[in-house]
Amino acid sequence: MHALKEILFVILVILALVLVEESCFVVTEWEHAVVTRFGNPVKVVLARVMTRPDYAARLALVEGEFKKSGVFTVRRGPGVYFKTPFIERVKFFESRANLYMSGTYDIVTGDKKKIHLDNFALWRIENPLLFWQTVQDDFGARGRLDAFVFSNLRNKVTKSDFMEIVRTSKTRTIITAEGKEAKPVERGREDIQRDVTEACRKAATQVGIHILDVRIRKADLPQENELAVYQRMAEERRRMSKQYRADGLRVKAEILGDAEREARLVRSQGEKEAQKIMGAADAEATGIYAQAYSQDKEFYTYTKSLETLEKSLATDTSLILGLDKGIFRLIKIKE
Amino acid sequence: MAPMDSRNVGLLPQEPATRYRFYSALFVFLCLVVWFVWGGPFYSVAQDEQALVLTLGTYTKTTGPGLHFKWPWPVQTVVTETVTRVRSVEVGFRTIHPGRPGQPGRYREFKEDREMLKEAKMLTGDENIVNAELVTMYKISNLRDYYFNVEAQDDTVRILAEAVLRQVVADYGIDDALIRTRMEMEAEIRTKLIELAQLYGLGIGIEDVKLQQVQPPDDVSSAFKEVATAKEESQKLFNEAEGVRSEKTLQAKGEANRIVFAARGMAAERVNLATGETNRFLKLLEEYKKAPDVTRERLYQETLQRVMPKIKKVLVDPTAGILNVNRLENIAVPAVTATEGGR
Numbered sequence: 001m002h003a004l005k006e007i008l009f010v011i012l013v014i015l016a017l018v019l020v021e022e023s024c025f026v027v028t029e030w031e032h033a034v035v036t037r038f039g040n041p042v043k044v045v046l047a048r049v050m051t052r053p054d055y056a057a058r059l060a061l062v063e064g065e066f067k068k069s070g071v072f073t074v075r076r077g078p079g080v081y082f083k084t085p086f087i088e089r090v091k092f093f094e095s096r097a098n099l100y101m102s103g104t105y106d107i108v109t110g111d112k113k114k115i116h117l118d119n120f121a122l123w124r125i126e127n128p129l130l131f132w133q134t135v136q137d138d139f140g141a142r143g144r145l146d147a148f149v150f151s152n153l154r155n156k157v158t159k160s161d162f163m164e165i166v167r168t169s170k171t172r173t174i175i176t177a178e179g180k181e182a183k184p185v186e187r188g189r190e191d192i193q194r195d196v197t198e199a200c201r202k203a204a205t206q207v208g209i210h211i212l213d214v215r216i217r218k219a220d221l222p223q224e225n226e227l228a229v230y231q232r233m234a235e236e237r238r239r240m241s242k243q244y245r246a247d248g249l250r251v252k253a254e255i256l257g258d259a260e261r262e263a264r265l266v267r268s269q270g271e272k273e274a275q276k277i278m279g280a281a282d283a284e285a286t287g288i289y290a291q292a293y294s295q296d297k298e299f300y301t302y303t304k305s306l307e308t309l310e311k312s313l314a315t316d317t318s319l320i321l322g323l324d325k326g327i328f329r330l331i332k333i334k335e
Numbered sequence: 336m337a338p339m340d341s342r343n344v345g346l347l348p349q350e351p352a353t354r355y356r357f358y359s360a361l362f363v364f365l366c367l368v369v370w371f372v373w374g375g376p377f378y379s380v381a382q383d384e385q386a387l388v389l390t391l392g393t394y395t396k397t398t399g400p401g402l403h404f405k406w407p408w409p410v411q412t413v414v415t416e417t418v419t420r421v422r423s424v425e426v427g428f429r430t431i432h433p434g435r436p437g438q439p440g441r442y443r444e445f446k447e448d449r450e451m452l453k454e455a456k457m458l459t460g461d462e463n464i465v466n467a468e469l470v471t472m473y474k475i476s477n478l479r480d481y482y483f484n485v486e487a488q489d490d491t492v493r494i495l496a497e498a499v500l501r502q503v504v505a506d507y508g509i510d511d512a513l514i515r516t517r518m519e520m521e522a523e524i525r526t527k528l529i530e531l532a533q534l535y536g537l538g539i540g541i542e543d544v545k546l547q548q549v550q551p552p553d554d555v556s557s558a559f560k561e562v563a564t565a566k567e568e569s570q571k572l573f574n575e576a577e578g579v580r581s582e583k584t585l586q587a588k589g590e591a592n593r594i595v596f597a598a599r600g601m602a603a604e605r606v607n608l609a610t611g612e613t614n615r616f617l618k619l620l621e622e623y624k625k626a627p628d629v630t631r632e633r634l635y636q637e638t639l640q641r642v643m644p645k646i647k648k649v650l651v652d653p654t655a656g657i658l659n660v661n662r663l664e665n666i667a668v669p670a671v672t673a674t675e676g677g678r
Contacts, residue, residue, distance in 0.1 A: 003352070029482075030483055050394065079391055079392055096483065096484060097484060168502045169506060172460075175508045218497075229462065233558070238558060238561070241561045241562045252576040255576035259579060266590075270593075270595050278602055285609035289609055300616065309642065310642050317646045
């Protein structure tokens with residue numbers, strides 16, 4: 001008897017718990033919830049997004065729309081909510097941003113080049129009811145996002161040049177390996193991303209999704225074009241090598257020529273200086289001589305003549321002398 | 336009843352009803368323990384963590400390290416997350432083991448790994464290809480934002496880092512990307528990441544952005560090395576030429592100095608000689624003035640004495656033979672030579 005009573009108690013407790021569980025539910029900060037009765041929505045709880053006033057404002061618009069339609073109750077924000085047990089079901093949706101990755105595909109650009117693209121987007125569920133009715137779940141959403149992103153991106157890419165997708169900004173000048181400025185682009189990746197985001201955002205509202213941003217993760221050349229790029233790069237480098245070598249030789253020749261010039265300049269400056277010094281010395285010596293010899297010009301001439309005579313009569317000079325002249329007269333006297 | 340109780344000496348109750356009661360009490364107790372530990376009124380936050388407290392799904396507060404009280408589950412739930420730890424995402428390589436002092440780390444690099452190469456290979460703004468590696472360090476700056484705004488936060492940061500790296504590299508020429516503007520590019524990546532993290536409300540702060548390596552692809556690396564060699568050779572030629580230049584210049588300077596010094600010497604010599612000669616002359620002049628005629632004759636005689644012994648002399652007697660004299664006078668030098676023997 002005792003045991004039976006206790007078993008009954010336990011069953012009652014469990015039943016009570018199930019009833020509580022069935023009649024109320026907790027919506028967390030990052031969730032939306034939709035309550036349905038036999039598949040029809042009776043209550044929608046929208047997230048409040050306390051950390052992002054901009055998204056909260058967008059959700060307020062959705063809330064207003066729901067309220068106007070008046071078919072179901074609309075609530076806002078996290079907390080405990082009630083539903084009729086057993087006949088009403090609740091479904092939760094993330095209100096946080098979700099990452100979408102596209103995978104890679106090749107698109108032909110406006111200038112008829114193939115570009116290898118990989119993209120990603122951030123999206124969040126803005127209208128859980130519409131989301132649920134159109135795409136059901138994240139998997140369904142992926143499919144639609146694939147379509148939105150691909151079609152809008154292709155649309156832009158086919159109208160843009162290859163470099164417009166690769167380059168980020170139209171303002172920066174790029175110096176190429178040749179040392180020249182690369183051809184400027186009229187639009188850059190940022191512009192294209194912005195346009196695609198805009199277009200995708202507009203399209204995604206049909207399925208209750210708000211797209212935060214669509215970005216290009218990779219914009220590469222297809223594998224088969226890489227070889228050509230490598231060849232061009234190698235060619236460019238070879239040209240640069242040659243240029244460096246030629247430049248080296250040119251610089252060397254220039255320096256050697258300059259060295260020659262400098263050496264000559266320095267040497268001739270030395271010579272100039274030497275001549276100046278000698279000139280000054282000559283002048284000084286001349287002054288000294290003039291000052292001294294002008295005291296007795298006649299005697300100077302006499303002594304200088306003697307000196308000249310002595311100097312000009314070297315050892316192997318032969319003289320024919322008359323015995324009737326000068327000192328040799330003495331010889332005659334002896335005769 | 337008393338004797339029955341006295342039989343109950345072991346730990347386990349013997350009577351079925353009591354045993355059943357004991358087991359259910361134990362079950363309830365265990366449930367309470369589990370509830371207390373996992374959902375009960377206490378939670379602890381480690382030194383490097385922060386916790387978000389949600390009351391029936393609604394954000395209530397953020398708490399720091401320590402032991403805290405909360406309403407038990409299901410009223411309040413807590414989410415804890417390390418916030419002081421610096422997280423990093425790597426593009427183009429992965430750290431397998433960060434390495435310790437004395438032991439190098441192990442990495443998956445794009446050189447050996449096709450997967451990594453796919454990540455590292457990217458286009459530059461002049462349509463060349465480089466391989467680049469990037470490390471981005473970040474930290475949760477606002478745990479609430481981190482949790483409430485984006486679902487796969489760390490994956491998002493990874494994809495962002497990759498996209499931004501590629502986007503920035505695509506805006507530089509290859510030579511800039513390889514050598515010149517690494518700091519500039521890092522700053523640009525950082526700015527862009529901060530901007531996008533803000534846009535998405537990731538609640539993270541970018542601590543550091545480092546471009547680890549930016550290299551030309553393997554297919555063309557030999558051509559790039561060749562350029563470096565050519566550059567070096569060119570530099571070598573320049574250095575050689577500069578060497579020759581300095582040698583030549585120094586030589587010329589030396590020579591110029593030699594010429595100038597020699598000239599100074601010669602100048603001094605010339606002046607000294609002039610002074611010497613004139614001094615001698617003036618002294619002589621002094622003596623000469625005392626006895627002009629005698630001095631004149633003495634000087635003449637002394638000169639002759641010095642000169643005469645040195646020279647060859649042909650003495651001719653004017654009275655001896657007119658013919659001979661005529662011959663000697665007509666034929667100047669050979670005649671002198673002919674008379675040499677007659678000395």
